[in-house]
Amino acid sequence: MLSDQQMLRIPGPTPIPPSVQRAMSQPMIGHRDRDTKELLRKIKPKLKPIFGTVQNVEILAGSGTAGLEAAVINTVQPGDEVLVIVTGAFGERFVQICNAYNIITHQIHVSWGDAVTPEKVESYLQSHPSIKAVMATFCETSTGVLNPIQQLAKVIHQSSEALYIVDGVSSIGAIEANMDAWGIDILVTGSQKAFMLPPGLTFIAASSRAWEKIEANDQSRYYFDLRKYHHSSLLDSTPFTPSLTLLYGLEQVIKLLDQEGLANVFGRHDLMMKMMRAAFHNLGIPLLTSEKAASPTVTAIKPNTFQADELRKVLKDTFGLVTAGGQGELKGKIIRIGHMGYCSPTDILQVISSIEIGLKMIGMDITLGKGTQAAQKIFLRSGKH
Amino acid sequence: MLSDQQMLRIPGPTPIPPSVQRAMSQPMIGHRDRDTKELLRKIKPKLKPIFGTVQNVEILAGSGTAGLEAAVINTVQPGDEVLVIVTGAFGERFVQICNAYNIITHQIHVSWGDAVTPEKVESYLQSHPSIKAVMATFCETSTGVLNPIQQLAKVIHQSSEALYIVDGVSSIGAIEANMDAWGIDILVTGSQKAFMLPPGLTFIAASSRAWEKIEANDQSRYYFDLRKYHHSSLLDSTPFTPSLTLLYGLEQVIKLLDQEGLANVFGRHDLMMKMMRAAFHNLGIPLLTSEKAASPTVTAIKPNTFQADELRKVLKDTFGLVTAGGQGELKGKIIRIGHMGYCSPTDILQVISSIEIGLKMIGMDITLGKGTQAAQKIFLRSGKH
Structure with missing residues (x-):
């Protein structure tokens, strides 16, 4: 061989495209310098169409799981009831995160390899009006299943007031997502999948109704506190030192996506x-x-x-x-x-x-x-x- | 110009050394592959002398603040009293993290530009026996002050049962640290300082008495749960996708440190x-x-x-x-x-x-x-x- x-x-x-690899080899810069602000200003608006949202897409240094945890703990509190749609290992990860925070999970389990049906979710929500959030996996990486995220949005919003939290880790950037039009409240992804980058960044966007919950939520959090990221975004900055190398790479990824359309x-x-x-x-x-x-x-x-x-x-x-x-x-x-x-x-x-x-x-x-x-x-x- | x-x-x-830059340009690998296990097996033992410990040094994807938060929430619980030594902006960061988790902070403030004196800490601890942890900054990046971390260890352990948590973010790898010999219970650093890497990794080591607290602590946490990292370490793995590019870089950094001594x-x-x-x-x-x-x-x-x-x-x-x-x-x-x-x-x-x-x-x-x-x-x- x-x-x-x-x-x-x-x-x-x-795999990382060669031009992205080269972009990541640029010399280090100061994380509070104008260069970093310019980088963020160039990158961040370009993430919006990928997520299908007019909201800011926040960037955290961490694995995809860090993003999922941030999504959960910014919107839900201990003792709240949530519905997790488990179609494989990453549905189970949502359950584990909720368990760690004493969030009460209802679970719809589907055979590994199958997608959930909107009807199942609809009837469950109708008989459980106390559910405050529904968590679903867009592409279930452990099986290669694509769940009907758009149709789920419809039944969720028709039958409840629950927030709709979606793990888009191995879908966003490869599969069309219309967060705003569909009605996704929180959408998360990571850098090491369709974004063609090394692992180390997680991306989160939230709807305006999710932001209301986030602002009002008093669950303890610091590094994962999305309010801090939102506030820094307004200043073209980040609350904590960002993974600058990956931001350089992301700038080039966005160029590649733009070129292809x-x-x-x-x-x-x-x-x-x-x-x-x-x-x-x-x-x-x-x-x-x-x-x-x-x-x-x-x-x-x-x-x-x-x-x-x-x-x-x-x-x-x-x-x-x-x-x-x-x-x-x-x-x-x-x-x-x-x-x-x-x-x-x-x-x-x-x-x-x-x-x-x-x-x-x-x-x-x-x-x-x-x-x-x-x-x-x-x-x-x-x-x- | x-x-x-x-x-x-x-x-x-x-700045990133050219050879580290080149190391980070290696092609992506699977995070659950033998290659990643071998990389971790090569890297992790070499971190121990840098921290001056026989304990495993755990590696998390995230900023230095993520490491500080992990140190706090794995060892302390809401309502616990802690003493934070504030000699600048990063001492204040400890306070902010504790505030976010309803941990009660006692604070010793020293003029920005001065180091704390062990005597001050000693007398404070003697009159406040309820304090469960003391948090100090080794090098206070905001002023260029080096606090007397070794001497502090001595007075802390002589006058209390408190855990000693140290922010080593802009010191570890540049300044001698003898975590075990001095009696530091948790030592944290980040990748973007003396480790000559881009930001995106944080490192944490804990003493055996800290591990006892970590195991027993029921504070809600998932991504920051050090027990998960410890468990994965035993299998030469990580609980969540690691920042593989930075691990490649770290392998080369360790070679450079070894060559120089x-x-x-x-x-x-x-x-x-x-x-x-x-x-x-x-x-x-x-x-x-x-x-x-x-x-x-x-x-x-x-x-x-x-x-x-x-x-x-x-x-x-x-x-x-x-x-x-x-x-x-x-x-x-x-x-x-x-x-x-x-x-x-x-x-x-x-x-x-x-x-x-x-x-x-x-x-x-x-x-x-x-x-x-x-x-x-x-x-x-x-x-x-």
């Missing part, structure tokens, strides 16, 4: 999903999720004729192609392939054709090129050429 | 402080702190014959030399010059000789070279050549 080649195709962290970015992800799914379908390898529940950013297969982890090992050893296994109850049972951020249709062809060889190497009786061909056809039919 | 030249001489963020690193900072002080002394410009209270990482001058901010502006415009002004009550009254991390005696000569020109440019009647000469003499006398 060619040394020093690695194709990182896990659902985040994702957001609609094209979303279209590319949709196309990659379709190529992936057609390939596995044609190879006769079961997909974990239905077409309706599939995420444009991560595809999971659930093989019934070979060991998932055996194929993953061969792919890594032979090609340096790194995929992800299952989490929780799906450990050892699935393979997850990330296709978000710095990933294009030609990368999908590479992944699929390499997987075909891997399947042969572990003794599977498949026709080489059959999956690739299906993906190629999808590409040609898409007109994206 | 030569375009694209900037000399960042603020007390953090500090920690004792020499500390010696270099001490020498730079002496050169700075001798220069200003010889130029007749008042230093903010006494020799005894001076920090090896940042020097503040408090001019009485010219406007601090006027000189700062000339230095930036003429040489791209960036210094820091005063914070809080010292705003506009002082100039702070950082000399930590990627900074050497020759850089100090550059700073001083440039400042001499700046002084002339703002109309001061000084003898050019007088400060530089004093610094040169200190260097030659030190035998570090």
